[in-house]
Amino acid sequence: MSKTLATRIYLALGAVALALTAACGGDAQSTEAAVVVEDTRRVINVEVTVLQAQDFGDVIRLTGTVAADREVTVAAEEAGTVAQVLVDKGTPVNEGQPLIRLDDDLLQAQWDEARAQSKLAHELWERVRRLYEEDGIGTESGYLESRYSAEGAAARLALIHERLQRTTIRAPFGGIFDTRLVEVGSVLAPGQPVGSVVDLTPLKVTAGVPERYAADVALGVAAGVSFSDLGHEGVASVSYVGAQVHPDNRTFLVELSLDSPVVGAKPQMVADVVLQRRVLPGVVVVPRQALIRTEAGYAAFVVVGTGDEATASARQVTQGPSASDRVVITEGLSPGDRVVIVGQNQVADGDRVRIVGE
Numbered sequence: 001m002s003k004t005l006a007t008r009i010y011l012a013l014g015a016v017a018l019a020l021t022a023a024c025g026g027d028a029q030s031t032e033a034a035v036v037v038e039d040t041r042r043v044i045n046v047e048v049t050v051l052q053a054q055d056f057g058d059v060i061r062l063t064g065t066v067a068a069d070r071e072v073t074v075a076a077e078e079a080g081t082v083a084q085v086l087v088d089k090g091t092p093v094n095e096g097q098p099l100i101r102l103d104d105d106l107l108q109a110q111w112d113e114a115r116a117q118s119k120l121a122h123e124l125w126e127r128v129r130r131l132y133e134e135d136g137i138g139t140e141s142g143y144l145e146s147r148y149s150a151e152g153a154a155a156r157l158a159l160i161h162e163r164l165q166r167t168t169i170r171a172p173f174g175g176i177f178d179t180r181l182v183e184v185g186s187v188l189a190p191g192q193p194v195g196s197v198v199d200l201t202p203l204k205v206t207a208g209v210p211e212r213y214a215a216d217v218a219l220g221v222a223a224g225v226s227f228s229d230l231g232h233e234g235v236a237s238v239s240y241v242g243a244q245v246h247p248d249n250r251t252f253l254v255e256l257s258l259d260s261p262v263v264g265a266k267p268q269m270v271a272d273v274v275l276q277r278r279v280l281p282g283v284v285v286v287p288r289q290a291l292i293r294t295e296a297g298y299a300a301f302v303v304v305g306t307g308d309e310a311t312a313s314a315r316q317v318t319q320g321p322s323a324s325d326r327v328v329i330t331e332g333l334s335p336g337d338r339v340v341i342v343g344q345n346q347v348a349d350g351d352r353v354r355i356v357g358e
């Protein structure tokens with residue numbers, strides 16, 4: 001072999017050796033880089049709730065209006081001029097308490113005349129009756145005429161007495177004399193309103209319930225009532241269920257009786273009503289905050305594994321009934337799942353997590 005050929009062979013072998021060395025070194029660096037990436041993967045702190053099967057109260061949310069238990073417009077039953085206003089508006093009144101008196105001078109004169117006529121007719125009747133029944137004096141027609149005359153006079157006296165009583169306008173029941181529409185000197189006709197009386201004990205709440213819930217609402221069903229403007233809440237129960245559906249809005253009327261007074265509540269105030277519909281036994285319920293909106297609907301993150309192996313797993317879920325900040329999950333979650341309730345917006349499927357706050 002010539003010296004030149006040997007030199008070429010040695011150079012070729014050296015180049016191959018260098019290539020092999022470079023290749024081995026590159027693999028080692030790649031492996032080291034992969035280890036570094038794995039070791040530096042982020043770990044996110046989360047808080048979880050462990051799901052348990054529980055009973056859930058399904059409710060109907062409505063907007064209601066406060067109403068007085070009784071409210072009537074008080075009207076004059078006799079014509080006349082207002083002589084006295086005995087009660088000012090806003091004053092508590094008892095049943096039968098005088099509110100307004102009309103001038104009754106004319107009726108009083110008629111009553112005096114009718115009383116005299118009735119007294120005379122009665123005395124004549126007593127005389128005729130004794131003569132006819134005891135002594136047989138007189139005729140039957142005279143006897144009957146005297147009797148009916150006395151009865152007619154008594155009836156006229158009673159009628160005028162009743163009209164006199166009606167010149168005093170009274171409260172039909174206990175409550176508040178809420179409005180007054182007349183003043184002293186006002187001339188009234190029969191049936192003309194003079195004011196209104198409302199009974200505020202107890203108050204009730206009325207609401208329209210969509211017809212699809214007709215089978216769920218019955219007398220005695222419990223309800224919660226809240227007044228956002230007052231900051232107060234109350235407990236009520238259904239005391240009346242309407243017999244027909246309103247054709248315009250397809251709702252039926254319900255009335256709710258408050259179990260105890262709510263401070264500051266007044267008729268015509270707006271109230272938020274939560275009506276108990278049914279109880280679902282043994283269902284999975286999650287806080288609403290745990291749900292994340294996705295393109296496919298809603299999902300929740302469940303922590304799987306423990307310790308350094310704990311990761312977040314996204315679960316697509318199907319929602320059922322909800323109430324306030326709680327939602328029933330019909331598919332996607334099971335009792336025992338650890339659902340992320342804090343940090344759910346920072347994690348992605350497969351992220352390593354650390355549970356805190358346990």
